[in-house]
Amino acid sequence: MTETASDNLADFLPRRRQMLAGTLAGSLAALFGAGPAQADDVVLADPKAYPTAAFAQKTEADALKAMFGRTATVSPKISLDAPDIAENGAVVPIAVKTDLPDVTAIAILALDNPFTISAAYRIPPGTAAAVSSRIKLAKTTTVLAVVEAGGQLYSASRSVKVTLGGCGG
Amino acid sequence: MANTILVRANADGETTVVQALIRHPMDSGFIKDKDGKLIPPHYIEVLEFAHNGTVVLTAFWGPAVSKDPFIKFSFKGGKKGDTLSISWVDNEGMKDSRTAAIM
Numbered sequence: 001m002t003e004t005a006s007d008n009l010a011d012f013l014p015r016r017r018q019m020l021a022g023t024l025a026g027s028l029a030a031l032f033g034a035g036p037a038q039a040d041d042v043v044l045a046d047p048k049a050y051p052t053a054a055f056a057q058k059t060e061a062d063a064l065k066a067m068f069g070r071t072a073t074v075s076p077k078i079s080l081d082a083p084d085i086a087e088n089g090a091v092v093p094i095a096v097k098t099d100l101p102d103v104t105a106i107a108i109l110a111l112d113n114p115f116t117i118s119a120a121y122r123i124p125p126g127t128a129a130a131v132s133s134r135i136k137l138a139k140t141t142t143v144l145a146v147v148e149a150g151g152q153l154y155s156a157s158r159s160v161k162v163t164l165g166g167c168g169g
Numbered sequence: 170m171a172n173t174i175l176v177r178a179n180a181d182g183e184t185t186v187v188q189a190l191i192r193h194p195m196d197s198g199f200i201k202d203k204d205g206k207l208i209p210p211h212y213i214e215v216l217e218f219a220h221n222g223t224v225v226l227t228a229f230w231g232p233a234v235s236k237d238p239f240i241k242f243s244f245k246g247g248k249k250g251d252t253l254s255i256s257w258v259d260n261e262g263m264k265d266s267r268t269a270a271i272m
Contacts, residue, residue: 042219042254042256042266042268043217043219043222043223043224043254043256044217044256044258044264044266045215045216045217045227045256045257045258045264045266046215046217046258047214047215047258047262049215049227049229050214050215050229051229055229055231090235090236091235091236092235110233113233114197114199114233115231115232115233117231117233118230118231118233118234119228119229119230119231119233119234120228120229121226121227121228121229121242122226122227122228122229123226124223124224124225124226126225126244126245126246127225127226127242127243127244127245128184128242128243128244128245130242130243131226131228131240131241131242132239132240132241132242133228133234133235133238133239133240133241134234134235134238134239135233135234135235136195136197136233136234136235137233138199
């Protein structure tokens with residue numbers, strides 16, 4: 001396991017050194033309350049659902065058209081939480097949430113990345129319109145949060161300055 | 170495959186907060202190895218969470234999601250002991266899944 005992985009794990013496991021040294025599976029089961037696998041309850045991720053074309057686009061307009069088939073209007077009801085300066089572009093925490101009603105999807109775009117769309121989430125009814133995750137930024141860029149709500153598309157943006165790019169090269 | 174999925178789901182009676190960490194290289198396709206050769210893109214494409222068999226979140230990820238990705242979200246309902254299933258598949262067809270009890 002690499003340094004990054006250990007750092008991430010630290011969020012979960014304060015005593016990670018001890019945890020990793022011990023019987024990992026047993027400890028995790030105890031920590032996370034994981035039961036034995038119950039095959040009936042597992043909903044398997046469907047690779048055919050992946051919007052391959054949308055993720056291959058290199059501009060905001062093309063990406064939104066491929067993913068949602070429309071353009072976005074700026075909305076003040078979207079909160080996009082990201083650092084002003086990311087020292088390490090490989091791990092940039094991004095949190096999006098919105099008060100808009102009837103949210104069906106949230107997407108995160110980094111306009112100056114090689115591919116525009118970083119991640120997209122399908123939000124079924126009952127799931128909060130708020131997602132936090134971590135993305136890579138190649139260089140200083142505008143990050144765009146796009147929310148599909150009630151059949152319309154809304155966005156909020158924010159500039160993130162990157163001091164060390166996350167795409168290598 | 171060793172289990173790649175760490176998940177913690179806590180219910181407070183009204184909502185369930187889910188935090189998950191997946192062990193995956195999430196190679197972007199732009200990084201070179203020490204011999205100067207590009208490491209081909211290798212990343213999770215679809216990640217799905219289901220509560221008692223009903224999907225509560227579908228994530229579509231590109232190669233720009235960080236290595237060993239983390240995700241946090243919440244959904245209405247869910248009580249202690251309910252089943253949360255997590256499943257992912259990547260661009261090379263590798264996959265993993267697990268179930269966990271909501272705490």
